[in-house]
Amino acid sequence: xxxxxKYRLPSxxxxxxLDEVDQALITLIQRGLPLSPTPYADIGKKLELxxxxxxxxxxxxxxxxxxxxxxxxxxHHELGYKANAMTVWNIPDExxxxxxxxxxxxxxxxxxxxxxxxxxxxxxxxxxxxHGKDREDVLANIEQLAKRxxxxxxxxKVLFSTRRFKQRGAIYR
Amino acid sequence: xxxxxxxxxxxxxxxxxxEKHLLNxxxxxxxxxxxxxxxxxxxxxxxxxxxIDTLNRLQQTGYVSRxxxxxxxxxxxxxxxAAMALPEEELEQVAELVNEYSEVNHNYQREHHYNLWFVLTxxxxxxxNAILDDIEHRTGHAVMYLPMIEDxxxxxxxxxxxxxxx
Numbered sequence: 001x002x003x004x005x006k007y008r009l010p011s012x013x014x015x016x017x018l019d020e021v022d023q024a025l026i027t028l029i030q031r032g033l034p035l036s037p038t039p040y041a042d043i044g045k046k047l048e049l050x051x052x053x054x055x056x057x058x059x060x061x062x063x064x065x066x067x068x069x070x071x072x073x074x075x076h077h078e079l080g081y082k083a084n085a086m087t088v089w090n091i092p093d094e095x096x097x098x099x100x101x102x103x104x105x106x107x108x109x110x111x112x113x114x115x116x117x118x119x120x121x122x123x124x125x126x127x128x129x130x131h132g133k134d135r136e137d138v139l140a141n142i143e144q145l146a147k148r149x150x151x152x153x154x155x156x157k158v159l160f161s162t163r164r165f166k167q168r169g170a171i172y173r
Numbered sequence: 174x175x176x177x178x179x180x181x182x183x184x185x186x187x188x189x190x191x192e193k194h195l196l197n198x199x200x201x202x203x204x205x206x207x208x209x210x211x212x213x214x215x216x217x218x219x220x221x222x223x224x225i226d227t228l229n230r231l232q233q234t235g236y237v238s239r240x241x242x243x244x245x246x247x248x249x250x251x252x253x254x255a256a257m258a259l260p261e262e263e264l265e266q267v268a269e270l271v272n273e274y275s276e277v278n279h280n281y282q283r284e285h286h287y288n289l290w291f292v293l294t295x296x297x298x299x300x301x302n303a304i305l306d307d308i309e310h311r312t313g314h315a316v317m318y319l320p321m322i323e324d325x326x327x328x329x330x331x332x333x334x335x336x337x338x339x
Binding site for chain 1: 195196199200206207209210229232234235236239240241242244254268269271277279282285287291319322323328329331332333
């Protein structure tokens with residue numbers, strides 16, 4: 001897979017200010033849109049909103065970066081991407097933002113988060129989720145990542161998943 | 174254009190072109206118009222009904238989790254990644270215990286001394302902490318929690334490479 005060029009960093013989530021209607025809307029859409037000809041009108045009926053307002057509110061949630069992505073959510077594993085590795089990196093604090101931005105550009109990287117270290121047992125502060133069809137594919141992707149972002153000297157660990165006990169969308173309330 | 178009627182037939186054969194387009198082309202920027210499935214149908218040269226039926230089937234077979242929103246971590250509610258280092262013989266039992274919580278949405282075994290990794294999402298931080306405490310109390314093992322500090326990833330979905338040997 002090739003690198004997709006992305007032109008900006010996502011703005012960081014401030015805790016969003018959501019009114020009660022937004023919260024009710026989020027509760028309804030977090031499990032998915034109805035597969036009916038007029039999904040927004042159908043959601044609106046439950047909230048006593050017209051469909052235009054439902055669409056406007058979803059657009060606003062997207063604009064405010066509360067909704068990161070709106071569309072078809074696929075299951076990688078079922079579609080043949082059987083391997084995934086959480087790859088964790090120990091990056092000097094002053095370089096995390098720069099290197100995180102570089103790593104977040106690759107389309108085989110499906111998550112790229114800075115998280116706290118837990119010393120002494122856990123020195124890693126940058127977390128990437130790397131998908132691939134099999135282990136070799138994942139390792140090749142990691143190698144490409146390390147090369148393109150000049151990460152070779154960075155201490156890292158590749159944590160392949162060996163069993164999936166649960167996977168579903170988050171439910172917030 | 175399609176003659177499959179059961180879930181079984183879908184899982185046993187290659188995906189057709191419409192299914193591939195539905196899986197790959199609408200992972201982001203799903204139409205915010207009155208009849209989104211009709212708009213997609215027009216783009217793909219098929220009917221609204223076919224798009225809806227096909228998405229329904231893709232959802233039933235588990236290829237599609239849902240059509241909808243992916244929320245940015247911690248933009249609503251509170252979430253954290255958590256890890257536990259468990260003896261091999263306790264792993265399965267603890268994994269099941271962790272799965273019982275509806276707030277746990279991902280739970281994986283991984284190859285590391287920390288061998289159980291899960292994501293917890295709750296309405297607020299207080300609830301989240303209470304669950305972490307509860308898991309520690311019930312299992313007698315520490316939970317290392319690793320909340321997100323910064324997100325570097327712009328989510329445009331995942332480009333499914335259907336051409337190379339799927």
